[in-house]
Amino acid sequence: MNNGALDRRDIAWMTLSMALVTLPHAERLPLWISGLAVLVIGWRLYIAWTARALPRKWLLLVLVAAASGGVYLSFGTLFGRDSGVALLVVMLTLKLLEMKNLRDAMIVIFLSYFVVLTEFLYSQTIPTALLMLVGVWVVTATMIGLQSHNSAMRYQEKLRLSGKMLAQAAPLMLILFLLFPRVQGPLWGLPRDAFSGVTGLTDSMSPGTLSQLSLSDAVAFRVQFQGDMPKPTQLYWRGPVLWYFDGMSWHMGITFEGNPPSYSPGGASVSYTVTLEPHDKRWLFALDLPAKLVPNSRFTADFQMLSNTPIRQRTRYEMTSHTSYRLGYEGLTGFERRRALQLPDGYNWRARALAENMRRAARDDRDMMEQVLGMFRTQKFFYTLTPPLLGEHPVDDFLFNTRSGFCEHYASAFVFLMRAAGVPARVVTGYQGGELNPVGNYMIVRQSEAHAWAEVWFEEAGWVRVDPTAAVSPLRVESGLAAAVPASSSLPLLARGDMEWLRQVRFTWDSLANSWNQWVLGYNPERQYWLLSRVGLDRATWQTLTVILVLTTTLITLVFAFAMLRHLSQRARDPAAVLYRKFCRKLARRGTRREPSEGPLTFAARARARYPNQAAAIDAITDLYIKLRYGKLEGRDAVKELKQRVSDLKV
Amino acid sequence: MSGAGPAARPTAPMPSALRRGLDSWLFQLRGPQPGPIVLGHRKVFILPSSHGVIYFLVLMVMLAGSINYTLSLGFVLTFLLIGLGLNAILYTFRNLASLRVSALHPQPVFAGETAQFRLRVENPTRVDRVGIEAIPKLGDTVTFGVPMNDESSVALRMPALRRGRLLLGRVTLQTRFPLGLFRAWSYVELDATCTVYPQPETPAQPLPLPGGERGEGAASSSGNEDFSGLRAYQAGDSTRRIAWKADARGSGLLSKVFTGRADNHLWLDWHTLPASLDVEQRLSRLTRWVLEADEQEAAYGLRLPNETIDPDTGPGHRAHCLRALALHGA
Numbered sequence: 001m002n003n004g005a006l007d008r009r010d011i012a013w014m015t016l017s018m019a020l021v022t023l024p025h026a027e028r029l030p031l032w033i034s035g036l037a038v039l040v041i042g043w044r045l046y047i048a049w050t051a052r053a054l055p056r057k058w059l060l061l062v063l064v065a066a067a068s069g070g071v072y073l074s075f076g077t078l079f080g081r082d083s084g085v086a087l088l089v090v091m092l093t094l095k096l097l098e099m100k101n102l103r104d105a106m107i108v109i110f111l112s113y114f115v116v117l118t119e120f121l122y123s124q125t126i127p128t129a130l131l132m133l134v135g136v137w138v139v140t141a142t143m144i145g146l147q148s149h150n151s152a153m154r155y156q157e158k159l160r161l162s163g164k165m166l167a168q169a170a171p172l173m174l175i176l177f178l179l180f181p182r183v184q185g186p187l188w189g190l191p192r193d194a195f196s197g198v199t200g201l202t203d204s205m206s207p208g209t210l211s212q213l214s215l216s217d218a219v220a221f222r223v224q225f226q227g228d229m230p231k232p233t234q235l236y237w238r239g240p241v242l243w244y245f246d247g248m249s250w251h252m253g254i255t256f257e258g259n260p261p262s263y264s265p266g267g268a269s270v271s272y273t274v275t276l277e278p279h280d281k282r283w284l285f286a287l288d289l290p291a292k293l294v295p296n297s298r299f300t301a302d303f304q305m306l307s308n309t310p311i312r313q314r315t316r317y318e319m320t321s322h323t324s325y326r327l328g329y330e331g332l333t334g335f336e337r338r339r340a341l342q343l344p345d346g347y348n349w350r351a352r353a354l355a356e357n358m359r360r361a362a363r364d365d366r367d368m369m370e371q372v373l374g375m376f377r378t379q380k381f382f383y384t385l386t387p388p389l390l391g392e393h394p395v396d397d398f399l400f401n402t403r404s405g406f407c408e409h410y411a412s413a414f415v416f417l418m419r420a421a422g423v424p425a426r427v428v429t430g431y432q433g434g435e436l437n438p439v440g441n442y443m444i445v446r447q448s449e450a451h452a453w454a455e456v457w458f459e460e461a462g463w464v465r466v467d468p469t470a471a472v473s474p475l476r477v478e479s480g481l482a483a484a485v486p487a488s489s490s491l492p493l494l495a496r497g498d499m500e501w502l503r504q505v506r507f508t509w510d511s512l513a514n515s516w517n518q519w520v521l522g523y524n525p526e527r528q529y530w531l532l533s534r535v536g537l538d539r540a541t542w543q544t545l546t547v548i549l550v551l552t553t554t555l556i557t558l559v560f561a562f563a564m565l566r567h568l569s570q571r572a573r574d575p576a577a578v579l580y581r582k583f584c585r586k587l588a589r590r591g592t593r594r595e596p597s598e599g600p601l602t603f604a605a606r607a608r609a610r611y612p613n614q615a616a617a618i619d620a621i622t623d624l625y626i627k628l629r630y631g632k633l634e635g636r637d638a639v640k641e642l643k644q645r646v647s648d649l650k651v
Numbered sequence: 652m653s654g655a656g657p658a659a660r661p662t663a664p665m666p667s668a669l670r671r672g673l674d675s676w677l678f679q680l681r682g683p684q685p686g687p688i689v690l691g692h693r694k695v696f697i698l699p700s701s702h703g704v705i706y707f708l709v710l711m712v713m714l715a716g717s718i719n720y721t722l723s724l725g726f727v728l729t730f731l732l733i734g735l736g737l738n739a740i741l742y743t744f745r746n747l748a749s750l751r752v753s754a755l756h757p758q759p760v761f762a763g764e765t766a767q768f769r770l771r772v773e774n775p776t777r778v779d780r781v782g783i784e785a786i787p788k789l790g791d792t793v794t795f796g797v798p799m800n801d802e803s804s805v806a807l808r809m810p811a812l813r814r815g816r817l818l819l820g821r822v823t824l825q826t827r828f829p830l831g832l833f834r835a836w837s838y839v840e841l842d843a844t845c846t847v848y849p850q851p852e853t854p855a856q857p858l859p860l861p862g863g864e865r866g867e868g869a870a871s872s873s874g875n876e877d878f879s880g881l882r883a884y885q886a887g888d889s890t891r892r893i894a895w896k897a898d899a900r901g902s903g904l905l906s907k908v909f910t911g912r913a914d915n916h917l918w919l920d921w922h923t924l925p926a927s928l929d930v931e932q933r934l935s936r937l938t939r940w941v942l943e944a945d946e947q948e949a950a951y952g953l954r955l956p957n958e959t960i961d962p963d964t965g966p967g968h969r970a971h972c973l974r975a976l977a978l979h980g981a
Contacts, residue, residue: 117729120722124724136731143830143831144828144829147829165735169737173727177726177730561741564742564745568745568749
């Protein structure tokens with residue numbers, strides 16, 4: 001058996017389990033790989049059913065070389081996450097064509113488990129976890145089939161045994177998961193493409209950047225407030241601050257990390273916990289303005305909070321913010337003033353002229369700001385998710401021609417006009433608002449809540465937050481995106497206001513996903529530390545953990561071993577004997593006890609004499625029992641009849 | 652020569668004294684036992700198979716990958732598979748433990764044929780047993796299963812190369828079920844012996860004449876005496892003696908054999924064989940003659956150097972004679 005050839009059933013199981021574990025990769029892999037997989041599976045099944053020979057070695061070598069070349073052409077490399085996964089899937093597929101004995105099959109099985117792991121590089125959601133659990137279940141059943149193919153186990157039995165063994169492995173898995181000493185990865189360098197495909201804010205903003213982002217339902221972060229939630233108009237989550245305008249887009253320019261500027265808080269503080277989704281950038285989002293630093297991060301001079309390393313996994317941090325504050329009121333340095341007034345030469349002439357006109361009419365800097373906001377408010381400016389394209393002079397184009405735009409257009413035009421009028425200003429991007437999940441009582445901030453606003457510097461007041469979008473569409477800031485744009489807009493499904501039941505379902509689901517994120521995916525060294533300190537293991541070193549781990553693992557294994565091997569000493573019980581004992585007990589309760597030396601027939605004779613009106617029943621039971629136990633009679637019906645008669649007996 | 656059992660054990664890689672010590676202490680082997688042997692917990696051994704080692708290495712790679720990419724579900728998967736692997740130890744062990752094995756004495760065979768030993772494997776427990784291999788020292792591995800509260804009969808075919816006693820010897824019972832990651836095994840050494848008769852000589856030499864005469868190539872010349880039986884037609888037999896009735900029944904050509912005197916028995920005598928034959932050739936010829944004489948239902952006796960079996964007929968007598976030939980010199 002262990003060098004045995006594989007039969008058709010094995011081949012069918014192998015292809016099924018392989019297809020199951022590679023299927024989720026199909027949407028990400030180039031189409032030709034899926035096509036190849038389908039072809040190879042078909043080919044292998046054809047070979048198995050027609051009992052043909054496997055392809056020759058040279059043909060396989062050619063296929064492997066061609067497929068590797070194909071992967072190289074598709075990805076431009078053979079190293080890295082995506083191409084590595086593609087290569088793994090291709091090799092696993094081609095291995096089917098070489099698979100002829102148990103050894104090959106076991107290698108395919110192990111590779112299949114590995115493919116399941118690679119799936120988690122892309123997605124670790126609950127549905128993925130469930131799908132992969134099914135995959136592991138079937139792969140394990142396949143492995144059982146390989147070991148039992150002489151004994152014709154039915155597929156239900158294989159699946160049942162596989163499920164049972166996996167379920168029994170669960171307690172051990174839980175212990176290992178909780179207690180295995182967690183090390184913060186990575187152990188070695190990650191391929192450059194390891195975190196591609198995550199969405200989020202970037203260090204520049206051009207027309208269309210944020211409106212594109214607002215089409216995404218993806219969660220940016222979740223927030224759990226301790227105590228009362230701030231008002232919606234205070235929910236400005238600060239992100240990249242953009243200083244440098246090149247005429248078309250805004251950039252961060254030079255950032256200064258290190259000493260944070262001081263500010264004087266006004267009013268109470270808000271405390272909350274943020275669970276930030278990985279976005280492969282360094283920003284840690286906090287409400288304007290954060291009062292403390294997250295460990296391993298720094299403030300920049302313009303109050304961006306930057307993690308020391310890019311956020312590549314879900315990160316959880318405690319934060320405190322002051323929603324009213326005075327910042328930078330001591331004055332600007334010359335350098336800061338120059339940066340806050342920078343404008344590119346040779347662009348947007350009409351906007352510059354407009355700013356100079358307004359400047360002349362304005363009493364002071366604040367009045368200048370009011371005039372610009374008044375213009376947005378009173379003239380025909382529109383707030384839309386799908387703004388028309390802008391030409392070579394985007395600010396001019398926007399202010400005088402299209403007049404409809406998303407938050408980035410308004411923030412950009414506003415800061416431009418302020419700077420042109422000699423008022424220091426900068427663009428701040430981040431998220432505005434958030435959706436309260438009543439099920440889990442936390443706030444979800446999605447990519448669709450991405451926002452851009454402005455900060456203007458005034459003498460003595462310092463940096464003041466101004467949201468020009470609020471001038472155009474107050475609803476955007478007070479009630480969110482859905483309220484601010486017409487219903488026909490191409491809003492992401494989840495950001496829409498209608499369909500109340502759908503929202504309920506969604507809230508429940510997100511609440512579940514949040515717990516999953518917090519406790520399963522976000523289980524990190526800190527959480528482990530916290531959990532251990534809760535059970536009285538403060539300052540648990542990895543040595544202590546290892547000892548506890550080994551002890552609990554041994555204990556669980558011993559308990560299982562005892563339970564399973566005890567099973568062995570339990571003899572199979574004859575149902576007839578059980579029923580007969582019940583019959584004897586019934587009579588014993590009435591005082592007719594069967595002596596150890598008494599055979600069933602002599603006992604029946606004695607009982608008959610004692611209960612003459614039940615003689616027939618006693619005889620029938622005794623007769624059935626003897627026939628079942630020692631005679632030819634067999635089968636469920638006879639046992640059923642005995643059971644019926646014993647329970648009907650009345651003495 | 653002693654009982655021509657299976658060939659000597661393949662040369663063990665360790666000193667034989669150590670091996671014997673291990674056999675008796677660890678593997679609890681103390682020579683053939685009458686059985687049934689219960690595969691108690693101390694008699695079942697378990698170690699990872701080569702696939703188990705690969706599985707473990709794959710899991711280590713998966714663990715390293717999970718740490719590197721901080722994949723929580725990677726940890727979950729790896730730990731689940733570790734649990735599965737440990738669970739497999741118990742399942743594999745349980746698949747073999749508590750079975751009761753006994754052996755039946757097999758039917759005698761002629762040298763050159765295949766002896767068929769039968770192991771009776773009882774499963775008194777409530778757990779189905781699947782994919783167990785029985786590996787005799789010689790001959791092919793047999794895979795079998797035993798449902799709960801049932802028994803299986805396992806036929807072990809072993810080539811009978813030489814006449815004498817063929818011992819079943821040590822049989823390894825092993826299983827990798829359910830996952831193939833571990834191999835549980837147990838050695839049983841049951842007291843089962845197959846008697847191997849000498850190989851009948853081919854081509855057959857004619858039977859000797861009754862009365863102790865040498866009858867090379869000649870049919871019984873005795874006249875119209877008492878009919879004593881039939882034997883295969885040989886060239887030179889009188890056509891008058893052909894049993895036409897038997898031929899009509901489709902039994903082929905048979906010649907009637909008559910015996911004149913009641914005490915004129917057919918003696919198959921070692922001492923009257925040509926001196927040119929060696930021991931095994933003599934036994935071979937005598938074996939063939941026993942078979943022929945038995946077929947003709949003639950009463951025959953067997954004379955060996957240290958044993959004489961008086962003339963008789965019937966299957967019991969035949970077995971007695973063949974057994975004496977098989978164990979000659981043992």
